[in-house]
Amino acid sequence: MSDEADDLPDGLETRRRRRWTGLIGLTFSRWWQRASGTTAGRIISTVAAVALTIAFLLVVTGIALSLADGGMTAADDATVRITPEDQSTLSSVDGVEGPRLGATNERASEIRAHDGVAHASPVLIETGRLEVADSDPQTVRLVGVVSDDEPRTVAGLPTDRLEAGDPHYANGSYDGSRAGEIVLSRTAADRLDASAGDEVTVLTGPVRSANLSMTVTAVAETDGGEDGAPVALVHASELQSLSGAADGQLADRMVVWGDDDDARSAAADAYPDASVAVTGTADPTALFDDGLAFATSVIALVVGVTICASFVATTMGMTVDEDRRTLAVLESIGVPARGRLAVIAISTGITTLVGSFVGVGLGAAGIAAVNAAASATVAPGAVAQFHPLFVPYGIAVALLSGLVAVPYPLAVAARTSVLAEVGR
Numbered sequence: 001m002s003d004e005a006d007d008l009p010d011g012l013e014t015r016r017r018r019r020w021t022g023l024i025g026l027t028f029s030r031w032w033q034r035a036s037g038t039t040a041g042r043i044i045s046t047v048a049a050v051a052l053t054i055a056f057l058l059v060v061t062g063i064a065l066s067l068a069d070g071g072m073t074a075a076d077d078a079t080v081r082i083t084p085e086d087q088s089t090l091s092s093v094d095g096v097e098g099p100r101l102g103a104t105n106e107r108a109s110e111i112r113a114h115d116g117v118a119h120a121s122p123v124l125i126e127t128g129r130l131e132v133a134d135s136d137p138q139t140v141r142l143v144g145v146v147s148d149d150e151p152r153t154v155a156g157l158p159t160d161r162l163e164a165g166d167p168h169y170a171n172g173s174y175d176g177s178r179a180g181e182i183v184l185s186r187t188a189a190d191r192l193d194a195s196a197g198d199e200v201t202v203l204t205g206p207v208r209s210a211n212l213s214m215t216v217t218a219v220a221e222t223d224g225g226e227d228g229a230p231v232a233l234v235h236a237s238e239l240q241s242l243s244g245a246a247d248g249q250l251a252d253r254m255v256v257w258g259d260d261d262d263a264r265s266a267a268a269d270a271y272p273d274a275s276v277a278v279t280g281t282a283d284p285t286a287l288f289d290d291g292l293a294f295a296t297s298v299i300a301l302v303v304g305v306t307i308c309a310s311f312v313a314t315t316m317g318m319t320v321d322e323d324r325r326t327l328a329v330l331e332s333i334g335v336p337a338r339g340r341l342a343v344i345a346i347s348t349g350i351t352t353l354v355g356s357f358v359g360v361g362l363g364a365a366g367i368a369a370v371n372a373a374a375s376a377t378v379a380p381g382a383v384a385q386f387h388p389l390f391v392p393y394g395i396a397v398a399l400l401s402g403l404v405a406v407p408y409p410l411a412v413a414a415r416t417s418v419l420a421e422v423g424r
Helices: 002-036 040-068 104-112 167-172 186-192 236-243 260-270 284-289 291-322 324-332 337-375 390-405 407-414 418-423
Strands: 080-083 117-131 138-145 181-185 199-203 212-220 231-235 253-258 275-278
Touching: 002 337, 040 291, 040 337, 040 390, 080 260, 104 117, 104 167, 104 236, 104 253, 104 260, 117 186, 117 236, 117 260, 138 186, 138 236, 167 236, 181 186, 186 212, 186 231, 231 236, 253 260, 260 275, 291 337, 291 390, 291 407, 337 390, 337 407, 390 407
Parallel strands: 138 231, 181 212
Antiparallel strands: 080 253, 080 275, 117 138, 117 199, 117 253, 181 231, 199 212
């Protein structure tokens, strides 16, 4: 007797495990029959709604990530990129401009002296107004760099079309000769109706004598193709003087070329409190450092979960209402209430999970389509980025939506009784 009593709990546990295994198998079987049978419409529509919602979420998040990562002007072929952290910033106009690096010209020179580093340059980005002759001024994104003799790319444009070095810097005095050179993107040149050799006036104020004249050394195609944003390269120190960033040698970031480890080490030595990242990969943590990008991604998340949960709740509730007889049969053969409700919860989870897989694929395709459309119209490169973390993110959001939605179909199922269904 004692041996039988000791074996009883194991027997109960085994029966319980078999019962739950059977319920899960039954749920998967019925879901597949519905999805592949004549009544597949509602399942397919639910999966499609989840997939489209997740795809929309990933596309918006990809655009936000690209925005936080620097957008079009961050298109360079550097090895390492140095950007300021919020707690270690210098800004020429506090509260107006974003955080900037200080002493960039001086520290770029120090980085270039490290072994394994081929070149380093500050990158300053300002919006300016340019005109050719007496034509209408056009807004152009000016990017200040320090070039060398090697072919390199910053903001999608070749830096070697500028004179090597930065003579106006003059070891920090900013009284050296001005090179007066500018490299225009194709879009900027078309807007200005300018070509190589033309004189371009950079408007700095209402008095024409104070404006600066520059010579177009080249009109270059950006990396994104024939069309793109109106961008122009100039010498860093000249743009610093023009914008008021010479006081503090400010720049938006620093780019370094060379061996990965050596460039990263030199960058970390020069800016121990800044963010040093190897280029070529998107950094999802950048979303948390950019207020607009973070707000955009959060809004997309809230909207996505709300829409997805609402649709799943409605359609699964209607499915449960049509499936009352199956639930009554389960009750009649002794399946407890929690077992019957588990069938509904598992069905909802399967639907949202399948939708999330499809949505991740559509999201990746959507990001590629957005980049293709942007490159053909307004952008010199990618305006949205896909990161491998988007895969678990999309699945997690879909499952969260299913979790939010499941109480409604469970409430519908809980009102089902075997007596009522037999009476029908």
